[in-house]
Amino acid sequence: MALPKEFHEIARRVNNWGRWGAGDETGTLNLITDEVVRAAAGEVRTGRRVPLALPLRQDGVQTGVIPGRVNPLHAMVQLNQELFGPGTVACSDDVVTMGLQAGTHWDALTHVSHSGTLYNGRPADTVTAHGGAEFGGIDKVRHLVSRGVLLDVAGARGVERLAGDHAVTPEDLAAAEEFGRVRVRAGDVVLVRTGQVRLYLAGDRHGYGHPSPGLSVRCPEWFHARDVAAVANDTLTFEIFPPEIEDLWLPVHALHLVEMGMPQGQNWNLEELSTACGETGRYAFLLSAMPEPFVGATGTPVAPVAVL
Template sequence: MTDSNGAADSRTWPHHELGKELSNWGRWGDDDEIGTLNFVTPEKRVAAARLVTTGKNFDLGMAFDKDGPFTPGGFRTNPQHVMTLLPSDTAGCPDGMISADDMVVLGLQSATQWDSLAHVGYDGLFYNNVPARAVNSFVGAAKNSFAKAVEHLISRGVLLDIAALKGVDRLPDSYEITAADLSAAEERQGVRVESGDILCLRTGSYQWFLEGDREHFMGDEPGPGLDTCRWLYDREVAALALDNWACEVYPCPIEGAIIPFHQVAIRDMGLTLGEMFNFESLAADCAQDGDWEFLFCAPGLKVTGSVGSPVTPMALK
């Protein structure tokens, strides 16, 4: 936070203190730009691939279209699909050939998406001591671009269904998920989150979007609080994906703070975060067969200098 003169607030923030404790700066070298995705080793990918035994596939993403999650007048807009070449435009070809082309105008975080390590920071710095000036209008993110993360977002995925843990279809608005909840979900489901895993947390919030209530989906939401950060750090989670819009409990329970979980996870831990994933069909299948692990594939787009990326993620069992 800043005062009216633009100076940083001098108070001691609990999330900044926690961030110092859980910092991964320098852990993989001073030039590292992928953070906890370093936990996804070749051996981890081989083991993840062996989880595919039935060929079942689950699409975990939103459609990229005008009916996306954002309401008019906000800081983001829904994707716009435009035809640039129609079959009628190619009429008259000697051999009868027809063709079509199209384009999409979209923000890179306008539907199911990943946050890069250049998305959120504080005190003028992003992950691994990268200064704010490294993100500018000339090159975008000169450091910590999402393009660096693309090849690393294939690993073992584990789904923890926190809504089911609590015996509800969806968690109440602003419910704060704790480390105890994560451990309890593991015990209930008979699965353990391990180093290099991509952790998927189901809150049930995506149901609001499926029901057409964008205002509720984009409003107050359940999600992880700061209490989960040490758990994620200790388990060496490679990336975290949620089924809500902000990947953390909202509104923030710390007065005056803005997305403090993002600040610790992205800026200090180097943890790639995913938002607006659809876990409904996957959760139903996992509950039926009792198998909560799968091959998770969600590379995203290699956009140079990007601070986020749209993605159509897949879970294979």
């Protein structure tokens, strides 16, 4: 089924192809300039560090709904092995097999395509079985440190967790700005809290995934107008699931990654951060969220840290 006219109209309004040159592979991360990072460092007042990643574990957020996206399978390959004879230093080593988007992660710009194209008009078939992403892989993102802003939509609405059928709207984002007495500006990384991860933390893996609140198809225009560098939230699907428009699957993914060239993150744990921001009355902070540089990968695990 072809994408509807409504999708293509939004796509035209948020499209960034060519904005940073025909060969650009990092999209809106170009908005994180040296000046933006310098200003972000000024947000640090207490030095309090808040981790935002879920633990990588075999009973993680994946339930088998998405084929191949397996939770980490961890195995030991050496146990206190004395490599140079008895009485010498011993080593323990381990290996892991996992889906790169299985836990807290970033989606690279090549994670989705639509109409046969990737960001900047590159052909979707440049992602291959053996080489992965020839263009725009996560390894092209060499650093990701900026001003982070928590838009606590659940907090602004006075609830611990949004209802499963709640589509986060631009009005919700603006209300969360007011709630946090903060203003999103160019080059920011926006973290949108729905509270949905509370289900996973309470042991309800299936309820965490579906039904899920998430971003509405109306949000990309809000982020585009503010020149946001990247967005992450605390859900499995990022956007509302099931979709708000019948049979229109993953439209926000396509608008962010393909049209805007804006990375997005899922499965971020924003609960401790919400508490910390509430205690300090400050919803902006220095955010370090460096992607693991897997060459040709369409996503990567990340262990973000907010510094208040």
